[in-house]
Amino acid sequence: MHRAYRAPTLGIASLLSAAIVCSAYASASDPQEFTAIERGRYLSVLSDCGGCHTAPGGRPFAGGRPIETPFGSIVAPNITPDPETGIGAWTDDQFDAAVRRGIGWNGTHLYPAMPYNAYTRMSRDDVLSVRAYLNSLDPVRKPRSRNTLPFPFNVRKLMAVWNKLYFAATEYEPDPTRSPEWNRGKFIVDGPAHCGACHTPKTMLGGDRTDQYLQGANLQGWSAPDITNNARTGLGSWTAEDIALYLKTGHNRMSAATGPMAEAVELSTSRMTDADTTAIATYLKSLPGKAEERSAPSVDGNMMAAGGAIYRDQCSACHGIEGKGVAHLFPSLSASAMVRSDDPTTVIRMLLRGARSASTDAEPTAAGMPSYAWLLDDGQIAAVLNYVRNSWGAASPAIAARDVTRVRSETASRAD
Ligand code: HEC
Ligand code: HEC
Ligand code: HEC
Known part of the structure; x- marks a missing residue:
């Protein structure tokens, strides 16, 4: 889709637009008009x-x-x-x-x-x-x-x-060794779009932990995942097109935007120009993210068997036996970084409360996910999540029933 969109701009027009972006990385993408x-x-x-x-x-x-x-x-x-x-x-x-x-x-x-x-x-x-x-x-x-x-x-x-x-009052300085597109992306991510407000972990006093830039944070009862290019917890398996499409429509072949991210998509990223969502994607794909210590999966065989049985019963109809989902409708759990996230708050919350993903002009009718709060108890929710977090080649830290209990009580008083 994005390739098709860019094709007609090749030639003189692309030289011209590149020149405009160079001189005005920080202004809107079509400043002249x-x-x-x-x-x-x-x-x-x-x-x-x-x-x-x-x-x-x-x-x-x-x-x-x-x-x-x-x-x-x-x-x-x-x-x-x-x-x-x-x-x-x-x-x-x-x-x-x-x-x-x-x-x-x-x-x-x-x-x-x-x-x-x-x-x-x-x-x-x-x-x-x-x-x-x-x-x-x-x-x-x-x-x-x-x-x-x-x-x-x-x-x-x-x-x-x-x-x-x-706080440091610092206007964006473009990095001359990088492309105008990369600079535009970094400017939008760090500046106006303030992605780090939700995706960079905070200190006790609410300041950014700059050494964990965009590596995932907890806010307002949600976990915002790692959006660096880290292969396990971040966007490593997403192409730049996947990221741009997610920002533009709220959905792509492996994920759907929910909660505070659905709002960011509906009000902001879906209304950005294609050039700007692509610039963000280019920039995010350039971030290596944290170095991985490979932890052995800490989920035992009984838990996996119990979780697998619940998965086949309750979840596979939408997300598929192999966790691949249905593109743009049911997220692929095997490709989802959120599923493997070290902080499982958002996925626990989605199972407890169900979820409705972003509705955008491009994809107005968002598919929904049912709530399992009454059907499954905290131990069963932990088991099925441990199963999806440790199947199809993934290995993630175990979730305990008490983690589910914590999210259940934290979200009980919230309206949405
Ligand atoms: C994440 C939420 C958030 C976003 C996004 C946001 N603001 Fe604010 N803004 C606030 C809050 C909360 C306050 C009040 C802060 C306080 O009382 O100390 C505020 C205060 C202000 C004030 C001071 C107003 C006054 O009467 O004191 C101005 C001006 C302002 N914002 C403008 C903007 C503009 C312009 C944008 C977009 C470029 C923006 N804000 C985006 C949350 C936000
Ligand atoms: C108001 C808080 C907030 C802001 C601002 C925000 N995000 Fe998010 N984001 C979240 C939360 C919470 C999630 C997890 C829920 C979900 O995946 O739907 C998320 C999920 C995502 C995901 C999906 C990752 C995955 O593995 O499924 C991407 C990509 C993303 N955000 C990128 C961005 C970018 C880029 C920006 C800035 C343009 C941004 N976000 C701004 C809160 C936010
Ligand atoms: C009726 C279809 C349906 C069923 C059944 C279903 N889901 Fe979902 N699921 C969805 C939809 C739609 C979304 C996207 C919703 C959103 O992000 O707002 C989703 C999202 C998710 C996500 C978040 C993935 C991401 O990266 O955004 C997880 C995890 C998940 N489901 C797990 C499960 C588990 C575990 C079960 C069984 C206990 C289950 N689902 C049953 C439809 C379903």
């Missing part, structure tokens, strides 16, 4: 500003959505151009300082739940075009809600310490 507002609209799609700054069912960008962090929830405020309750009265400097430096308009620190530590990769120009776009929207009057972080996290001054530890 974009007005400032249009460019800002596209950057706001790349950055998914609307995802956090829109309450469920609320007016776009009018705020009111609580963003969950390990320290409590922080409500994203109104960023429509309303002069009193939004950003209408802000100067460009104030807006730029909020988005790229995490400084609120009265000089207080913002919490990093607002991903300014990623947006700092954008240029001032990029951010001001986002503002031009926001200014073109209807102002909505909606006062900010009070934040609910417990002491000591409610002391915003402490964020100065956090910034010293984890």
